[in-house]
Amino acid sequence: AQTVTQSQPEMSVQEAETVTLSCTYDTSESNYYLFWYKQPPSRQMILVIRQEAYKQQNATENRFSVNFQKAAKSFSLKISDSQLGDTAMYFCAFMKRAGANNLFFGTGTRLTVIP
Amino acid sequence: DARVTQTPRHKVTEMGQEVTMRCQPILGHNTVFWYRQTMMQGLELLAYFRNRAPLDDSGMPKDRFSAEMPDATLATLKIQPSEPRDSAVYFCASGSGAGDSPLHFGNGTRLTVT
Numbered sequence: 303a304q305t306v307t308q309s310q311p312e313m314s315v316q317e318a319e320t321v322t323l324s325c326t327y328d329t330s331e332s333n334y335y336l337f338w339y340k341q342p343p344s345r346q347m348i349l350v351i352r353q354e355a356y357k358q359q360n361a362t363e364n365r366f367s368v369n370f371q372k373a374a375k376s377f378s379l380k381i382s383d384s385q386l387g388d389t390a391m392y393f394c395a396f397m398k399r400a401g402a403n404n405l406f407f408g409t410g411t412r413l414t415v416i417p
Numbered sequence: 418d419a420r421v422t423q424t425p426r427h428k429v430t431e432m433g434q435e436v437t438m439r440c441q442p443i444l445g446h447n448t449v450f451w452y453r454q455t456m457m458q459g460l461e462l463l464a465y466f467r468n469r470a471p472l473d474d475s476g477m478p479k480d481r482f483s484a485e486m487p488d489a490t491l492a493t494l495k496i497q498p499s500e501p502r503d504s505a506v507y508f509c510a511s512g513s514g515a516g517d518s519p520l521h522f523g524n525g526t527r528l529t530v531t
Contacts, residue, residue, distance in 0.1 A: 337519060345506060347522035393460065403448060403512055404473070405520055407460040 304329045304396050308408035315384045316416050322369075323379045323411045325394030333399035336370065336377045341410070342390040350392070353377065355399070384415045419443045423509050423523035431531055435497040438526045440509030441490055449492045450520065451477075451484055452508040460508075466492065467514060499530045 305328045315321035327336070338350040353361045353370050360368050365385075369378045381388055394408040422441040430436055442449050451463040464474040464484040474484060481500070486492045496503055506527050510520040 335519075339522075344524070345527075346524050347508065347510075349519045349521075352519055403514065403518070403520075404450065404462055404465055405460075405510075409459045 304331070304398070304406045306394050306396050306406050306408035308392075308394055308411050310411045311409070312412045312414070314414040314416055315381075317384055317386060319384055320380060320382045321384055321413065323381075323392050323394075323413065325377045325379070325408055327375050327377065327394070327396050327406075327408075329375070329396065329398075331398050335397045335399060336368075337395040337397065337405070338366070338368070338377075338379045339393045339395060339407075340388075340390045341393065342387075347393075351379065381413075386415050386417060389413060389415045419521075421509055421511050421521050421523035423507075423526055425526055426524065427527045427529075429529045429531065430499055432500055433498045434530075435495065436499045436503075436528060436530075438494045438507050438509075438528070440492040440494075440511075440523060442492065442509070442511030443521055444490070445513065446511035446521070447489075447514045448512040448520075449486060450510040450512075451492070451494050452510065454506040454508060454525070455504075463494070463507075496528075499528075501530045504528055504530050 307326045334355045336353045340348045340350045351363045365382045367380045391410045393410045395405040449466040463477045469486040483495045506525045508525045509523045512520045
């Protein structure tokens with residue numbers, strides 16, 4: 303079974319600063335994908351970034367980057383130059399590469415960007 | 418821009434009533450998922466379809482919930498009879514079925530059962 307843990311229920315950051323959200327996971331799979339989804343107050347689930355476990359290079363998408371540590375089963379999200387629009391719930395998610403491509407979600411981190 | 422469409426966006430109903438939620442997956446996607454989101458449990462998988470066939474509905478209370486895909490453009494989730502504990506946001510998501518393809522989510526149906 304796969305489990306995803308987000309140990310920070312809430313975080314806040316000053317506008318323009320950098321913040322890192324933590325995520326750890328547990329799996330016996332060797333090939334898989336990891337994702338960060340953002341859920342703003344509109345409740346839409348928006349894909350922020352994804353990482354393929356067999357790639358050692360950390361994924362980046364503009365101001366968003368990840369620190370993927372496969373041995374430690376850690377997948378943190380760094381948001382640089384935080385903007386007010388980044389205020390949202392952030393969910394870390396795991397997907398097996400083979401078989402059912404169901405997402406396993408963490409419990410989320412509520413991020414507030416303070417003006 | 419292709420989107421997953423869910424209706425209704427909000428639903429308020431009385432305990433005991435039947436509730437039907439609908440989802441139109443992205444054209445060409447062959448996997449459809451139903452998730453339920455609550456404060457206590459977070460995001461839980463209820464059912465999963467591939468090529469319209471149900472592959473996993475182990476997360477769904479069988480006595481009152483049912484999920485179907487009458488055709489490739491429509492997925493439905495029914496609750497009969499509804500109970501207050503069913504109050505949640507229900508998300509539909511679709512994917513291409515490829516392991517590296519992220520799921521695309523609809524905007525969810527917020528269900529309130531009084």
